[in-house]
Amino acid sequence: MWVGRRKQALSATRGMDYTSVVPLNQTEPAPPDDLIDADQAVIDRVLAGDRNAFGILIERYSDPLYRHAHGMTGSADVAEDILQVSFIKAFHHLGEVRGRFDAWVFRIVANGCKDWLKNIRRTHLSYEEDDQPSSFETPEEELDRGEMRRDLDAALAVLPDSLREAFVMKHVEGRSYEEMAVLLDATVGALKMRVHRAREALQKLLEERYS
Amino acid sequence: MMHDPLDSRTADVTPAPATRARPEAEPQTTDREVPLDARELPSAVHAWLDGDQVPSAALIGAEREVSLWKRIGAETGRRSRMATPVHVRAQILAKLADD
Numbered sequence A: 001m002w003v004g005r006r007k008q009a010l011s012a013t014r015g016m017d018y019t020s021v022v023p024l025n026q027t028e029p030a031p032p033d034d035l036i037d038a039d040q041a042v043i044d045r046v047l048a049g050d051r052n053a054f055g056i057l058i059e060r061y062s063d064p065l066y067r068h069a070h071g072m073t074g075s076a077d078v079a080e081d082i083l084q085v086s087f088i089k090a091f092h093h094l095g096e097v098r099g100r101f102d103a104w105v106f107r108i109v110a111n112g113c114k115d116w117l118k119n120i121r122r123t124h125l126s127y128e129e130d131d132q133p134s135s136f137e138t139p140e141e142e143l144d145r146g147e148m149r150r151d152l153d154a155a156l157a158v159l160p161d162s163l164r165e166a167f168v169m170k171h172v173e174g175r176s177y178e179e180m181a182v183l184l185d186a187t188v189g190a191l192k193m194r195v196h197r198a199r200e201a202l203q204k205l206l207e208e209r210y211s
Numbered sequence B: 001m002m003h004d005p006l007d008s009r010t011a012d013v014t015p016a017p018a019t020r021a022r023p024e025a026e027p028q029t030t031d032r033e034v035p036l037d038a039r040e041l042p043s044a045v046h047a048w049l050d051g052d053q054v055p056s057a058a059l060i061g062a063e064r065e066v067s068l069w070k071r072i073g074a075e076t077g078r079r080s081r082m083a084t085p086v087h088v089r090a091q092i093l094a095k096l097a098d099d
Helices: A002-014 A033-047 A053-074 A076-092 A101-119 A137-160 A163-174 A178-182 A188-210 B008-013 B044-047 B063-079 B084-097
Strands: none
Touching: A033 A053, A033 A101, A053 A076, A053 A101, A053 A163, A053 B063, A053 B084, A076 A101, A076 B084, A101 A163, A101 A178, A137 A188, A137 B063, A163 A178, A163 A188, A163 B063, A178 A188, A188 B008, A188 B044, A188 B063, B044 B063
16 A cells, blocks of 8 residues: 555656556565564573474464475475475474574575475476465456466476576565575575576466467 | 497497597586576566566556566465465474474
């Protein structure tokens, strides 16, 4: 809502039409310092013997990590397995966390995805039906949504892992390039290049059907 | 006898190729070198997709691309709202309790 008002204000003051070009995605801000401190407090509790406190970290970070694993593997079942293994591994190595917990656990999940991708023979990959509620109102929209989902999945599966990873982080997880740079230990410029290349490959793969 | 280039017993009787590219001249295989069938997108489209403020005039001529990316955006937006299934969190905690 605020963004819309800001665009209208910009249009009025500069005489240009911004209102019809809504940015495709909004980025999520990096965790604030107090959340990082809060994570460390939870880690201290777990290390002191309060195992249940680990559930706070799972609750706090599982959704973006699940989306990452789902986006990278294309499978809800595989994403669940990777998430389970990753959090259990994180629990057992919690004493090794230096710096941000969210970045540390992200790397565990991202490596889990890469290992899976290395091992799987990707001759066929189909995304399973998910149980997300549909926001489409008509059967035609529902059908169209299903087609786009399958086609996007197939197109993403063609991309090299590093391009798919960058695209998913940018457009599904909604991360800023700066946040991606921290998590992937890469430069903003390199990540922009990867996202751009991913988009251009997807454009080529999907434009005939959808343009 | 068939010559097996991977069999060391026949290696000494096999002449080396007359010319061979220097190893350092060979391209390294990385993601950057993976040939991708791609179509260049206008920089204004990339800027728009990056969430930058882009005036409508900058996207004139790129209507097809914008239309496609709005549809892709609807799908990626749906995925960005996906949540971890409730049973996954419970399973993780149960496994930790069993350890």
